[in-house]
Amino acid sequence: MTGTELEAQAAPTSAWHMYRAMVGVGLFCGLLIVTVFQATLPIIEQNKAEALQRAIFRVLPEATASSTFSYDESKGFELLEGRSDGQELLYAGYDDDGALVGLAIEAQGMGYQDVIALIYGYSFSDDAITGIQVLESKETPGLGDKIESDPDFLENFKRLDVSLGDHASKLANEIVPVKNGEKTHPWEIDGITGATISSVAIANILNGSAQHWVPRIESRLTDFQGGE
Amino acid sequence: MATATKSSTDEFMKGLWKENPVFVQVLGMCPVLAVSNTALNALAMGLATLFVLVMSNIVVSSLRSFIPKEVRIATYILIIATFVTVVDYAIQAISLDLYKALGAFISLIVVNCLILGRAEAFASKNTVARSALDGLGMGTGFVVALFCLGAVREIMGSGSLFGVQLFHDAFQDWVVMVLPSGGFFTLAGWLLLFNWLKQRKAHREDRATLALSKEVV
Numbered sequence: 001m002t003g004t005e006l007e008a009q010a011a012p013t014s015a016w017h018m019y020r021a022m023v024g025v026g027l028f029c030g031l032l033i034v035t036v037f038q039a040t041l042p043i044i045e046q047n048k049a050e051a052l053q054r055a056i057f058r059v060l061p062e063a064t065a066s067s068t069f070s071y072d073e074s075k076g077f078e079l080l081e082g083r084s085d086g087q088e089l090l091y092a093g094y095d096d097d098g099a100l101v102g103l104a105i106e107a108q109g110m111g112y113q114d115v116i117a118l119i120y121g122y123s124f125s126d127d128a129i130t131g132i133q134v135l136e137s138k139e140t141p142g143l144g145d146k147i148e149s150d151p152d153f154l155e156n157f158k159r160l161d162v163s164l165g166d167h168a169s170k171l172a173n174e175i176v177p178v179k180n181g182e183k184t185h186p187w188e189i190d191g192i193t194g195a196t197i198s199s200v201a202i203a204n205i206l207n208g209s210a211q212h213w214v215p216r217i218e219s220r221l222t223d224f225q226g227g228e
Numbered sequence: 229m230a231t232a233t234k235s236s237t238d239e240f241m242k243g244l245w246k247e248n249p250v251f252v253q254v255l256g257m258c259p260v261l262a263v264s265n266t267a268l269n270a271l272a273m274g275l276a277t278l279f280v281l282v283m284s285n286i287v288v289s290s291l292r293s294f295i296p297k298e299v300r301i302a303t304y305i306l307i308i309a310t311f312v313t314v315v316d317y318a319i320q321a322i323s324l325d326l327y328k329a330l331g332a333f334i335s336l337i338v339v340n341c342l343i344l345g346r347a348e349a350f351a352s353k354n355t356v357a358r359s360a361l362d363g364l365g366m367g368t369g370f371v372v373a374l375f376c377l378g379a380v381r382e383i384m385g386s387g388s389l390f391g392v393q394l395f396h397d398a399f400q401d402w403v404v405m406v407l408p409s410g411g412f413f414t415l416a417g418w419l420l421l422f423n424w425l426k427q428r429k430a431h432r433e434d435r436a437t438l439a440l441s442k443e444v445v
Contacts, residue, residue: 013296021295025303029310036314040321047324136328142265142385142406194403 051135052119056091056104059121059131063093063101069224071216077223090213092224093121100224102130103217107209112197114138116147120157120206122214124221127163128186129206137198144198152180153192153199161186162210169215177203239358243365249342250373250415251422256342260374261411263333267390270378271371272326276319276334278367280311281343285363288351295352304347305338312337342370377414381405 056066069077070087077090091104102123108115117136120129134148147153165172173187177200183190189206191199249255256277263273287307288295295303316334320327327334337343346366351359382388385405387395404410 013298017296018299021291021303022299022306024294025291025306029306032310033313036317040317043321044317047321051324140407143403 055119055133055135056093056121058133059104059119060093060102060123061121061131062095062123064096065094065098066091066104067094076220077217090217091119100124100221103213103224105209105213106135107205108136109201109205109208111137111139111201112144112195113140116198116201116205118202118205120209122162122210122217126159127161129157129160129162129210132157132202132206139195139198144195146192146195147198147202150192150195152190156183156189159186160189160206162214164215164218168218170211171207171214175203175207175210236358236361239361240365240368243362243367243369244372245369247366248369248373248422249366250370250377251418253342253345254419255345256340256370257415258336259333259340260377261408261415262336263330264374264377264381264411264414265385265406266329266382267375267378269329270374272319272330273333274367274371274374276315276330277337277340277343277370278364279315280308280337281346281367281370282360282363283311283314284308284343284347285351285359286356288347289354289356289359292352300348300352301344304344304352308343308347309338342366373418376418377411380414380417381410385410 053066057063060066068080069090069092070080071077071090080087080089089106093101093104095101102121102125104119104121106117106119108117110116115136116134116139118132118134120132122128123130132154137145137147139145139147160175161173162175163172164170171187173185175187175189177191178184178188180191180193182188189199189203243249247253250260259273259277264270284304284307288304291303312335315337319330319334346363350362354362379389382390383394384402385407387393387399387401402410405414
């Protein structure tokens with residue numbers, strides 16, 4: 001008999017009992033987690049899809065139906081069946097007559113604490129952003145999270161100008177954040193007192209995304225026709 | 229039978245007042261300070277902790293003769309982490325908005341010393357029924373304490389309760405109350421109140437005993 005075995009025998013609890021407890025409890029816990037995961041997965045997916053749909057129709061109030069598009073630099077915008085991860089997606093909104101009213105575009109960027117993901121509506125008739133919905137944020141509750149609820153701040157996005165400049169390759173005016181109460185132009189965003197970083201982050205996210213997408217969308221408008 | 233019922237009630241009630249996990253034992257301070265900035269967040273966090281506490285107490289207690297003492301802490305943590313994961317999925321399924329508000333803190337329930345503390349100090353030595361009652365009492369005490377903090381902080385910091393505005397527009401929000409420092413101020417206030425009540429009770433009891441002994445003499 002080796003020294004180790006003797007020590008094991010002398011120990012108050014045998015290694016077998018410890019293994020049995022750890023492995024047994026581990027198995028029980030693993031099974032429980034897998035069961036709950038499987039049971040909740042369809043509900044969670046459905047919740048996420050519904051939340052996205054709600055967000056799309058909230059940022060494009062005139063739309064009654066929507067279709068998902070993916071973008072490829074060479075092929076342009078393509079209609080996508082179902083949702084696929086890892087691609088930049090845009091959602092085209094159509095009214096009752098099947099006419100294109102605007103696009104809902106996902107965008108994200110760094111906020112105060114973590115990445116802020118949002119979706120905004122781009123309306124063709126106004127050449128403007130017509131609403132935003134924050135999809136994910138970990139901004140300070142009570143301060144930074146006012147980007148989702150502050151009525152004065154959300155008023156900025158009723159009609160935020162993103163019309164294209166002379167060259168049609170970039171916006172005529174960059175979206176810029178200004179101090180609370182100092183907004184004078186339709187492309188400026190009135191900040192929130194006490195949540196400067198979060199409101200500036202929103203302006204930067206929107207500016208970056210609109211600078212990228214609006215010229216591409218306007219040059220390939222026909223891609224979206226008949227997508228409904 | 230009567231004593232058994234009474235002791236079960238005591239088992240439940242002790243967590244609410246005499247051994248309140250927050251105001252008396254000062255346990256689980258991380259969620260208490262971090263998630264108590266609005267009443268709804270505090271209530272949801274408290275309920276999630278209550279569920280994990282009751283379930284882990286039940287499982288730890290029913291496996292108490294099966295788990296050797298050398299590996300007990302690791303096993304308890306495994307059990308607690310499992311129920312936290314269950315709560316995490318459940319909240320995502322119930323409401324994504326709620327998950328958005330609590331997401332970062334739910335996983336931190338694993339390291340809430342209140343839960344491991346009850347598993348180690350109570351559930352590993354008592355029957356399943358008593359452990360469940362203990363978990364229910366302590367958990368309810370935790371919910372009440374979190375709500376006390378959350379309500380005060382939301383009312384003073386945002387002028388609302390459960391998102392409903394309470395004051396006129398002229399009310400100037402006391403922003404510091406929803407910031408981390410507000411958590412410390414509010415907790416200090418509640419601890420002050422609890423200790424004052426406890427001292428007053430002790431004084432009264434002392435005086436009563438003194439009066440009684442004088443009468444006897």
